Amino acid sequence: MSDRIVEAYIGEYASGKSESAINRALELARKGRKVNLVDLDLVEPFYTLRPLQEELSRLGLEVIAWKTEETVGLGEAGTVIKPAARWALRRIGDVILDIGYGIEGARTLNLLEGADEDPDLKIFAVINISRPMTASVADIVAEVGTMGHVDGLINNTHLAEETTAALVQAGSRIVTTAANAMGLPVIATQAEEKLAGVIGPVDCMGNRVRPLKRFMPKAFW
Amino acid sequence: MPETTTKMVLAGEGGQGVQAIAEILAEAANEEGRQALYIPNFGVEQRGGVSVAFLQISDHAIGSPKFLKGDIVAALSERAVQRTATYAGPETVFIYDSAMEGVEDDLPEGAARVIPVPAMEVAKEEFHPRVYNMVIMGALVGATAVVSLDQAKAAIEKRLGYKFEKNPQLRDLNFRALERGIEMGRWPKGGIN
Amino acid sequence: MPVPAMPKSWRVDNKPHKFCPGCGHGLVLKCLGKAIDELEIQSRVVYGCDIGCSLLSWDLFNLDTVQTHHGRTTPVMAGMKRARPELICIAYMGDGGGYSIGVQHLVGAAMRNEKITVIVANNTQYAMTGGQMAPTTLPGQKTETSPYGRDAETTGLPFQGAEMIAAIAPEGAYVARGSVSHLAQLTRFLKKALRNQIDGHGFSFVEALSACPTNWRTDAAGTWEFVEKDMAEHFKRGEIKIPEKREAAADA
């Protein structure tokens, strides 16, 4: 078995893909692993990792994303895949992929060289039940059904500053039920650090709780 | 020659030649060294709509192309009567073609004088319907004396000379129609009829 | 005074209409009125006209009508049809609106097979604005903006609008070109175009060769000759595209 970790985070708009990917990458880096964090959001690359690049690099990540000054046109002409991102799976170390939203966002993986034959690649769908499109078990099953191959779900239920432990637990119940219906594992329940402490190491459904540090508010403005 | 500005509104159906009349009068006045300002105002139709010409002739510089009341308002069709009644004030001489029927209710009430002119009848019987606008132009010149007969003729010559070259009889026809119109325009004072 | 024979779908109270004597619009719209009468669809039609001389038809029919901007009647009618598919939507315009300023709307509607009927009256120039050159102006034809005659080298050849639509419209579309010189045929084309919309096959388009004696400066004989000889040389009458296997409507 390979020790290499390769994970792609997909999901609805604002479901928390980027936040999940960043935190996962940092978690691995803290363990002393070499980690590549790749921005593969082709729909709107400039609302995700771009403003965070320097900070994340300082924290020890290899960030593969466009720099603002390297591009022109932004959202309208900026959906050009960065060559380094295309070959990301050939890099040494772990690879964490932030895959953008889009009706067939998961198919973005086809753009990665070697994605179809990489034995380590795992694709996780990030779910926030506070989003009407993925609010119920039926909605989640339908939504994930359109995403192509998925290896597991992540409960990332939140309402930004208004998130409560009860909400996260409610999310866990719905996401776990949906995962069971699809025969998929729940990889983790994610919650902001403080809240994660309140919930404890496992949530009400027995899913591992991953504490999150929020970066994305800095990704904006 | 009048000292002040003469303001005229001419209106008719598209194709009746009101714009040509106004243009010729403006050119004649200009040739005489007077100030003239003419502005056409028409609907969206190429033909068939009410066509209105606003003409001002003066001895001094003319201000706004738009004015509220005309000294002379000439309406050559039923619709033109309705359209132009608004330009008739207490000082206005309102001229309309007496061949029109059923316009009595639309004629302006407060005008200084409202004069029916049998221009269509005269054009048809004495000349040719095509010189109708010459009769009207004559009537306006007769009523206002804004330009001299010679100058009016010169301006017509300038505009229609190329046609007259081919058919000199046309020149005579047009000029006679003009003179007949001038005669009619010197209508005895005294309001309707 | 006896009222001349008018289609039932025409308004009688505001006639005579406002087109110039000898104008082709009146004839095209009479054919359209007859087609509407024969199909008995007066209560379902919404008629849209452009700016340009076609706007003078804004109150010509006893039909619900909207007069729009230059070239924009096509999207207005497409918008109506999408919102209320049971309505029968007709967009009427001149060649300037259809083939110049509104051509991308025409292309978009044809390509999407919008279930509307577009009628373009082609009189080889912009008439209401005083006779400027249009995409349809004939080679050598003098207009206010081609005072020495249209030069094909620098301004191109008469635009083959109906052929273009036939080429880009998907299966189900109906495309024909008629003429005011052949009114029975034009009526038949218009009827088939409307039938195509009623049956839900797809886009329908009729170009009608029309006449503009005012801007052509032609008398009756000259007008006839221009339509029948000069225009006919460049614009072929006939059906250009018919839905396969489902021939649109009875050829009444």
Place this chain on the structure above:
Amino acid sequence: MTVAPVKEEKRVFMTGNEVVAWAALAAGADIMYGYPITPQNEVMHYWSRLAPRYGKSFLQTEDELSAGFATTGGVMTGSKAFTATAGSGSVLMQEPMAMAEMMRLPTVTIVQQRGGPSTATVIYSQQEVTLTTMGGNGEGIRVVYSTAGHQDLYDYTIKAFNIAWKYRFPTFVLGDGYQAKMREPLTIYDPEKRGVKLLQPDPFVGKEGEPGRDRPPAQYRNTYNLEEELYEKIMSDMKEFEENSADIAEYESSYTEDAELVIIAHGIVFRAVREALDNLRQQGLPVGAFRPVTLRPLPVGQIKELVARVKKILVVESAYGQIARLIKEKACGAACEIHTMFKPGIGIAAEEVEVRAKEILAKQ
């Protein structure tokens, strides 16, 4: 077949463009016409995903002219129709919206402002104020709501449909790229359950019966023959617009009663102002804030009252004086000082506003 898309009140988390799509559904919109332009694309993305589930329609047109004109066609059939655009798309949208003004068509247009002039940036600005409030050729016979976040986007998109159909003025919801793309929580709800009655549209064309036999034909035009005809038409529309302006106009204000300086901003910039205001007040400084929610018609009475009473005004915007021009016009003749902070095409942070406000207060 159709079920209410938003059945019960719910706290949700999403982007502004999605909020618009959900709000349009909640408002009972029937059809959207659109053309891609960043940053409004996801309004179309979400609407086109959601629409078929609720028996609604979507049409992607060949350009914004077409999207706008198709929207006018849609509303004429008595359907609640809307479109969304931004930047140079807004420029094209003014042609159909001029027709909507002339024919008094109840179109709803969402504008997510981006940088200008020209293509500029796709990110953010407040540079479409003049365009959206005044439109193309004409007198700006329209209603414009400037939103300051997701709850506003939801509330005012729903309101826009009602106002449009009530008054038959084309109505706009003026957002921006930040609001389009940012994520924050909001409460979605069924407006009817909150007692907001959704107006049922009345068709302009395609009514029951045969025109000329059962009813007169419904005939609409935007072309007038005479100056006088046009004059009467516009004067009557303007009279109606002005008579209803006070009812339509909305605003938000805080701490203006005892303020020496009042900061005026609209839209998302007001959030920076609100934040700055809290800090300034905590420091005991006599500052207030005022936000016109409707940019057309403006809350004229409140603005006039304000400028007559306070000593200093600071207008803050992500444009070079577009809202300031409107405020100054209403403030004409007042003795107050009017200061400005113009940052065209770029976001404004609370700290910047705070610094500027202190500078102005310190000046004698």
